Amino acid sequence: MPKLMKNQKDAAYYLSLPYTFQIRHVEDQGKPYFWANIKELDGCHTSGETWEEAYSELQEVLKDHIEIKLEHGDPIPEPQEEFSGKILLRLPKSLHQQLAFKADQEGISLNQYLLYKLSR
Numbered sequence: 567m568p569k570l571m572k573n574q575k576d577a578a579y580y581l582s583l584p585y586t587f588q589i590r591h592v593e594d595q596g597k598p599y600f601w602a603n604i605k606e607l608d609g610c611h612t613s614g615e616t617w618e619e620a621y622s623e624l625q626e627v628l629k630d631h632i633e634i635k636l637e638h639g640d641p642i643p644e645p646q647e648e649f650s651g652k653i654l655l656r657l658p659k660s661l662h663q664q665l666a667f668k669a670d671q672e673g674i675s676l677n678q679y680l681l682y683k684l685s686r
Contacts, residue, residue, distance in 0.1 A: 574636075575642075576636070577629070577632050580632045580636075580642055580644075581629060581632060583644055583645055584645050584647065585604045585605070585606055585607065585628065585645050586604065586605035586606060586645065587602065587603075587604060587605075587624060588602065588603050588604075588605050589601070589602040589617055589621060589624070591617075599613050599614065599615055600613060600614050600615070600616065600617050600620035601613050601620070602614065602620040602621060602623065602624040603624070604624070604628055604631075606643050606644070606645050606646075607628070607631060607642075607643060609631070610624075610627055610628060610631040611624075611627070612624050612626075612627045665679060665680065665683075
């Protein structure tokens with residue numbers, strides 16, 4: 567087990583985080599298999615003949631990946647769960663004008679109108 571520097575997070579901490587497991591069915595030269603990776607961790611991937619095998623193997627690969635990163639003192643990205651609720655959106659001037667006009671007709675702000683339209 568690698569020695570931890572003061573205030574360094576350990577493997578148990580990282581393994582408790584909600585990393586995104588991605589598993590997809592693929593075919594290579596007619597042979598089907600399942601490719602699995604951790605979205606937030608480049609290079610943390612594996613495959614298996616079944617979904618269950620790929621998932622189980624990915625859990626082991628994640629553990630090994632974290633331990634190796636800690637051993638070498640490499641940074642380990644953590645999942646980002648927070649979203650600001652803000653987006654910057656560029657659109658054609660004519661569409662901006664149309665949306666602003668419709669929002670004005672409804673007597674609401676452009677932001678409120680866009681939220682209403684996106685939530686439908």
